[in-house]
Amino acid sequence: MEELLKIENVSKSFSLKGGKTLQVLADVNLTIENTPDRPQMMSVLGPTGSGKTTLLRILTGLDKPDSGTVSFNNGEVRKVCIGDIGVALQESPLFDDRTVLQNLIKPAKQGGLSSEQAQDKALKLMEEFDLLEFSNLYPSQLSRQQRQRVAIAQQLTQNRRYIILDEPFFGLDPNHISYTINLLKTLVNKYTKNTFITFTHDISSALMVSDKICLLGKPNNSDEKNGAYIVKEYDLFEEGLAYRNRIEDLPRFQTIRKEIKNVYFPSLVIAKN
Numbered sequence: 001m002e003e004l005l006k007i008e009n010v011s012k013s014f015s016l017k018g019g020k021t022l023q024v025l026a027d028v029n030l031t032i033e034n035t036p037d038r039p040q041m042m043s044v045l046g047p048t049g050s051g052k053t054t055l056l057r058i059l060t061g062l063d064k065p066d067s068g069t070v071s072f073n074n075g076e077v078r079k080v081c082i083g084d085i086g087v088a089l090q091e092s093p094l095f096d097d098r099t100v101l102q103n104l105i106k107p108a109k110q111g112g113l114s115s116e117q118a119q120d121k122a123l124k125l126m127e128e129f130d131l132l133e134f135s136n137l138y139p140s141q142l143s144r145q146q147r148q149r150v151a152i153a154q155q156l157t158q159n160r161r162y163i164i165l166d167e168p169f170f171g172l173d174p175n176h177i178s179y180t181i182n183l184l185k186t187l188v189n190k191y192t193k194n195t196f197i198t199f200t201h202d203i204s205s206a207l208m209v210s211d212k213i214c215l216l217g218k219p220n221n222s223d224e225k226n227g228a229y230i231v232k233e234y235d236l237f238e239e240g241l242a243y244r245n246r247i248e249d250l251p252r253f254q255t256i257r258k259e260i261k262n263v264y265f266p267s268l269v270i271a272k273n
């Protein structure tokens with residue numbers, strides 16, 4: 001039986017000052033099915049404040065849900081633990097006192113490679129990510145986009161099946177957004193044994209890199225105490241829209257983009273606290 005990553009009935013609230021409670025997630029259900037030997041990139045798309053990072057932290061084991069589970073399920077169920085899933089966080093935190101090369105060697109060794117193997121792997125990834133010329137620079141000497149490349153490459157130094165990216169398009173100028181879209185498309189098409197999951201509020205970029213889109217939010221007219229859940233899914237692979245060149249020119253792309261932008265996003269509540 002193929003392995004599945006399953007989020008089941010995950011709810012999460014935070015206690016705020018003054019004894020108030022903010023319910024962020026309510027009964028989130030999401031199954032990430034294995035699609036062997038074809039590229040796989042799913043995006044969780046939602047407005048800022050809709051609970052994406054909260055869900056990402058639970059999905060990767062960094063935080064615990066109040067209720068519900070995140071598990072691998074291949075007939076036998078096993079709960080996801082910290083370290084099972086690779087994650088490139090929004091600000092691309094790196095080892096600031098190490099060079100780019102060392103930033104890749106360290107996790108490769110932690111993943112079980114010898115020094116020599118780790119160095120080989122790091123160099124290969126640096127070539128692939130156009131990072132060779134920065135190999136001896138420190139993170140503080142890199143642009144945001146370069147740091148992001150190192151952060152994603154770090155995740156590929158270890159044999160982790162799932163790689164999660166938080167807001168990979170955030171804070172980048174338009175050229176860098178296009179660069180990141182192309183980079184992700186290339187990676188997803190090359191690393192077909194990996195499953196990539198992007199958490200983003202950027203509708204167009206998500207549509208350009210993904211084969212599936214899951215909208216996270218809660219309808220505007222819902223009780224304020226309710227949290228967000230997956231309100232809509234688009235299967236771009238089924239529709240033949242995934243991984244095509246210039247899909248942004250296709251009428252169906254425009255329709256979906258407008259539907260999300262005009263129908264779903266305005267009607268999803270942004271959490272206030």
Ligand SMILES: Nc1ncnc2c1ncn2[C@@H]1O[C@H](COP(=O)(O)OP(=O)(O)O)[C@@H](O)[C@H]1O
Nearest residue numbers: 014024047048049050051052053054271272273
């Ligand atoms: N540790 C926390 N304590 C209190 N509130 C939090 C905490 N983490 C997130 N929140 C709140 O939960 C809501 C969702 O946040 P987040 O998951 O970061 O949304 P997104 O990533 O979609 O922008 C926001 O209102 C945020 O302020």
Ligand SMILES: [Mg+2]
Nearest residue numbers: 052053054167
């Ligand atoms: Mg976020």
